[in-house]
Amino acid sequence: MKYTIKGLLTGASLLALAPAAFADQLNFAGGWPPNSRPNSVVEDYAAALSENSGGALTMKVFPQSLLSFGEANAGLRDGMADLAVTLxxxxPTEFPNMNMVSEFAELTELPEFSGELSSAAFAGAISEYVMTQCTECKSEAAAQNQVFMGASMTTSYVLQCVVPINSPEELKGKRIRTAGAYWSRWAESVGAVPVSISVSETFEALNQGVLDCTASNTADFMNFSFIDAVKYVYAGLPGGQFTVPTMMNKDRWDGLSAEGKSALMKANAKMAADMTWVYVDIGRNGKTEALERGLEYGPAADSLLEMNRSFIENDITSVAAIYDERFGLKNGAEVSTALRASLGRWTALIADVDSAEALAEVYWNEIYSKIDVNNYGM
Known part of the structure; x- marks a missing residue:
């Protein structure tokens, strides 16, 4: 009898420990260094998932070890990780619709949308559009065995220079590091020379005089120490923002319970808000430190801002034509119109947001809580 009772007690103890012992662990492949602030955001994402699921789902973060940004798409597709940021x-050939949507981030530089929190507004607009309207975007992800889980945004790209730029004429011939198609088109349109080099090589290129400027977001001003190389920072041009989407292996998503998917969706709202806010916060700190050091940091000259806005208005049409010619996408005009209307709504929604927590609440209420997890990604 005593052995039977002992066995029952042991079984009861194991059942009590079951949620922790048999928690389902997801693996996140992060492309950021271990001690960086973006990686801290991913760690907080993991903690939020565990809390939201009552410990039934956990997440292990692999910073710059399991998959690099360049390896993320194939690695996630093949199940080497469960979640990752797929840039x-x-x-380009795998995600033409997603990239076209992202290029319309240039809208944030127009007067009715510009501002310090324009990236928070566009992160909401693009996440809502892809998750609720863009069937083609979700089909692209599915073709890569992935599910789109929402996006954060970098801050707007600004011109960071070792030489002064006070007029459109002074841009001619300048060698400017560009991060993608939008910025290369912009540089060519103003008579500058676009230079395609990695962000990690940019500091040395600025120091050695290989570059006159870099078109980079305001957080990279600090993250890659451009503050130690440049003397002038011109806000308001060239503009554009970089989309940072979280993707999940589709097989892994399909295998989660409805409760697990809901817990993950709530964590995704936090991830999108926190990552977007980190870029805003680092950008703020960079401006403060730059001014303390005596660097010139402020809006570009009016003539440059006017030139930039004209470029953007024309480029919106160009984006549609480029993606039609290269990828046969016929809906560019409709996408830009939809995003422009959505961005106006989102600009109002985030106008009074003053923290990452408040931003996450808006994202949750407006987007993520409304997703039908039983059908999403199917």
Missing amino acids: TPYF
């Missing part, structure tokens, strides 16, 4: 511009 779709690295994979």
